[in-house]
Amino acid sequence: MKKRNIDLVCDIAELISLAEVGKNRKELLQSAVASVAKHMRADVCSIYIYGEDERELTLRATQGLAKEAVGEVKLKLGEGITGSAVRDLRPVCAGQASQNTSYKHFPGIEEEKYKAFLAVPILRGLRRIGALVVQAKEADYFTPNDIKVLRAIAAQLATMIENVQLLGEAREKAEIPEVAPVKKVAKESIIRGRSASPGTARGRALTLGSEQHDSCLLPDPAAEPHSPQDFEKAVEKTAKQIDKLQRQTGEELADVAVLIFSAHLLILEDEQFAGRIAGLIQSGTPAVKAISLVVNEHVEVFSSSKMPLIREKVLDVKDLGNRLTRNLLDQKASECDYRGQVIIAHELLPSDILKLAAENVEGFIVSSGVTSHNAIICRSLGIPMVAVSRDLADGIANGEELFMDAGQGIIYLRPSDEVYEKYHELDDAWKALHNASAVKSKTLTKCGARVQIHANINLLSDLKPARKFKAEGVGLYRSEFPFIVRNDFPTEEEQFVIYKKLVDQMKGKPVTFRTLDIGGDKMLSYYSNVNEANPFLGMRAIRFSLQNKDIFCQQLRAFLRAGAGGNTRIMFPLIASVDDFEEARAIVHECMAGLEAEGIPFNHETQLGVMMELPAAVEVADDLAQEADFLSIGSNDLIQYMLAVDRTNEQVSNLYLAHHPAVLRAVNRIVVAALSHGKDISICGDLSADLRMVPFLVGIGLKKFSIDIIHAPTIQRLVQAYTLEEAKEIAGKMLGFGRISEVEAFIRARKLDVPQPG
Ligand code: PEP
Ligand code: MG
Numbered sequence: 001m002k003k004r005n006i007d008l009v010c011d012i013a014e015l016i017s018l019a020e021v022g023k024n025r026k027e028l029l030q031s032a033v034a035s036v037a038k039h040m041r042a043d044v045c046s047i048y049i050y051g052e053d054e055r056e057l058t059l060r061a062t063q064g065l066a067k068e069a070v071g072e073v074k075l076k077l078g079e080g081i082t083g084s085a086v087r088d089l090r091p092v093c094a095g096q097a098s099q100n101t102s103y104k105h106f107p108g109i110e111e112e113k114y115k116a117f118l119a120v121p122i123l124r125g126l127r128r129i130g131a132l133v134v135q136a137k138e139a140d141y142f143t144p145n146d147i148k149v150l151r152a153i154a155a156q157l158a159t160m161i162e163n164v165q166l167l168g169e170a171r172e173k174a175e176i177p178e179v180a181p182v183k184k185v186a187k188e189s190i191i192r193g194r195s196a197s198p199g200t201a202r203g204r205a206l207t208l209g210s211e212q213h214d215s216c217l218l219p220d221p222a223a224e225p226h227s228p229q230d231f232e233k234a235v236e237k238t239a240k241q242i243d244k245l246q247r248q249t250g251e252e253l254a255d256v257a258v259l260i261f262s263a264h265l266l267i268l269e270d271e272q273f274a275g276r277i278a279g280l281i282q283s284g285t286p287a288v289k290a291i292s293l294v295v296n297e298h299v300e301v302f303s304s305s306k307m308p309l310i311r312e313k314v315l316d317v318k319d320l321g322n323r324l325t326r327n328l329l330d331q332k333a334s335e336c337d338y339r340g341q342v343i344i345a346h347e348l349l350p351s352d353i354l355k356l357a358a359e360n361v362e363g364f365i366v367s368s369g370v371t372s373h374n375a376i377i378c379r380s381l382g383i384p385m386v387a388v389s390r391d392l393a394d395g396i397a398n399g400e401e402l403f404m405d406a407g408q409g410i411i412y413l414r415p416s417d418e419v420y421e422k423y424h425e426l427d428d429a430w431k432a433l434h435n436a437s438a439v440k441s442k443t444l445t446k447c448g449a450r451v452q453i454h455a456n457i458n459l460l461s462d463l464k465p466a467r468k469f470k471a472e473g474v475g476l477y478r479s480e481f482p483f484i485v486r487n488d489f490p491t492e493e494e495q496f497v498i499y500k501k502l503v504d505q506m507k508g509k510p511v512t513f514r515t516l517d518i519g520g521d522k523m524l525s526y527y528s529n530v531n532e533a534n535p536f537l538g539m540r541a542i543r544f545s546l547q548n549k550d551i552f553c554q555q556l557r558a559f560l561r562a563g564a565g566g567n568t569r570i571m572f573p574l575i576a577s578v579d580d581f582e583e584a585r586a587i588v589h590e591c592m593a594g595l596e597a598e599g600i601p602f603n604h605e606t607q608l609g610v611m612m613e614l615p616a617a618v619e620v621a622d623d624l625a626q627e628a629d630f631l632s633i634g635s636n637d638l639i640q641y642m643l644a645v646d647r648t649n650e651q652v653s654n655l656y657l658a659h660h661p662a663v664l665r666a667v668n669r670i671v672v673a674a675l676s677h678g679k680d681i682s683i684c685g686d687l688s689a690d691l692r693m694v695p696f697l698v699g700i701g702l703k704k705f706s707i708d709i710i711h712a713p714t715i716q717r718l719v720q721a722y723t724l725e726e727a728k729e730i731a732g733k734m735l736g737f738g739r740i741s742e743v744e745a746f747i748r749a750r751k752l753d754v755p756q757p758g
Pocket of ligand 2: 573613634636637
């Protein structure tokens with residue numbers, strides 16, 4: 001039966017005039033739902049009202065659902081179809097509600113029998129007032145016209161609710177949310193998470209969430225109409241933009257960003273994508289809607305694929321849809337990127353981070369725990385990242401203004417002016433503290449002993465700051481990044497080009513290559529390993545290399561060749577025994593023999609070292625020191641394995657303690673073993689840049705620190721602040737404590753946690 005839209009609009013107008021003469025608020029809402037249900041021939045109509053403080057929707061009136069549900073059913077912003085519509089400020093229409101990923105079942109309200117679901121937000125400007133929902137037993141019941149009509153009604157209801165308040169009818173404030181005067185700013189709130197990459201970021205939240213994948217993105221009425229020619233132009237413009245982005249990124253991140261946007265271009269040129277959108281436009285579908293339909297179809301297909309490589313394309317296709325729409329609407333190029341936005345995601349791939357960074361994203365909030373390589377990439381790119389729990393991330397509304405102090409892991413929602421002022425000052429202080437020009441080329445203790453500061457390099461782009469902060473060499477090159485972001489193992493030649501750049505740019509200064517450290521939380525999407533129950537205890541690092549000798553040899557040959565004429569070393573991660581080291585060393589010698597026989601130049605003097613990351617290696621440190629040319633302490637993993645605390649797990653991050661007495665003693669044992677065999681010893685985990693630990697490390701005899709080079713000014717100042725004798729005395733004391741609490745009390749008492757003045 002035809003729905004009577006005109007009558008409905010009239011009835012609502014009448015309701016609004018009733019509100020003006022002071023009808024009871026409850027009755028008003030009830031009359032509204034009854035009227036909307038009748039005229040839309042809907043089996044159910046409900047009104048939810050939004051409370052800004054609790055960020056929650058409460059069912060306030062219903063026709064069709066159980067009456068007892070009124071006041072009881074509550075939805076968080078983003079929860080259920082209705083919560084998603086209000087969060088995203090747009091209607092959501094589901095032909096089969098229970099199949100929508102956002103659907104939430106409430107037992108006892110008799111909702112099961114209604115298949116079709118249409119939720120429209122009630123808004124005043126961009127301010128959320130509530131939601132108007134209709135449901136019907138018949139699937140696919142609501143039409144695009146119904147959506148338009150319900151939107152118009154929702155707009156009028158917002159006025160009504162506001163009028164009710166203005167006319168002093170909102171005595172029962174607990175039931176009707178306070179409709180804030182326009183100028184009132186919602187209260188600031190703070191979320192605490194864990195720092196993954198420092199820095200500050202300001203922007204609006206943008207959730208990359210799967211719950212939106214199957215809901216229909218409705219066109220902005222202002223976007224229509226557009227001709228097929230307009231769409232063609234938008235495709236051309238989009239292709240040019242992506243091409244430019246690819247070239248720029250390729251120049252800046254040559255080691256990892258090779259053809260990173262190629263999937264965008266391939267999808268764009270695909271007949272099933274652009275061709276299908278053009279076809280829909282030709283047959284009368286409004287252009288913006290045609291784009292969103294085809295994008296959503298692709299998102300659904302990609303996200304449900306069993307192949308990780310295909311699932312990775314979800315972000316690409318959404319990004320493409322966004323660009324096409326904006327180009328169609330003729331918006332500025334800058335509006336096609338992620339400027340002014342902080343991405344909230346459950347999971348992010350390294351390639352996503354690189355792409356979003358190239359598109360000027362301000363920062364990331366992630367809720368799945370941060371894999372170490374994601375944190376490392378963000379640090380290298382200088383993009384702040386904070387890890388928070390899933391609940392907290394879900395509580396951040398799309399479009400919400402936020403400010404994050406990622407160094408401290410703090411996120412301010414709806415920040416006040418005071419927050420910005422405070423951070424402005426802190427920013428100045430931070431800049432002064434990390435002033436590269438203040439760094440001296442040599443680091444000496446107060447008594448004049450030499451300590452070297454080297455750089456950890458993750459991406460080639462880190463070389464620039466390494467030179468700026470006067471790094472004396474590269475103490476750790478994490479070679480896995482070119483592997484992680486590619487779609488297949490890079491060839492020997494591709495690797496050689498990258499490693500050679502590294503050696504050349506360090507201009508004769510020492511460079512330590514670390515062989516491939518994948519596995520654990522650093523997975524390759526193209527290498528299908530059996531799913532491991534405990535990946536950190538599984539096929540990781542040197543174990544992978546020894547099992548995959550071809551891949552290992554290609555990398556070793558590329559290292560050896562890149563080292564020709566240079567000052568290079570190779571070290572192996574996750575060595576558990578002398579046997580591991582000897583096996584790896586024998587393969588290096590085979591590779592050297594091969595290169596020699598082929599007449600290819602390489603560094604014959606390449607030193608071979610062990611990364612000390614496992615308790616087992618600590619036990620045999622003496623034997624390893626005897627065999628290897630050098631040892632390097634990988635404290636990030638050493639702490640993880642000594643304390644059995646997953647370094648990526650939010651829940652146990654309070655147990656991941658660099659100053660645990662067991663860690664201090666293990667580090668000391670390694671240093672003693674190396675020095676007693678006259679071997680070079682360095683430290684390259686984050687412990688080396690922990691200011692509380694620097695006097696301890698110098699005190700036990702460490703003279704080579706490899707750090708995220710941004711910390712060089714702080715570490716240099718700290719080293720300069722102590723004589724060797726003073727550092728030894730501190731180390732001796734710290735080694736004597738058996739309790740964590742004793743170490744902590746000592747650190748506080750000696751003010752080791754306070755930065756030294758410059
Ligand atoms: C370490 O474990 O300390 C280390 C430097 O290696 P990564 O952080 O890359 O595992
Ligand atoms: Mg490690």
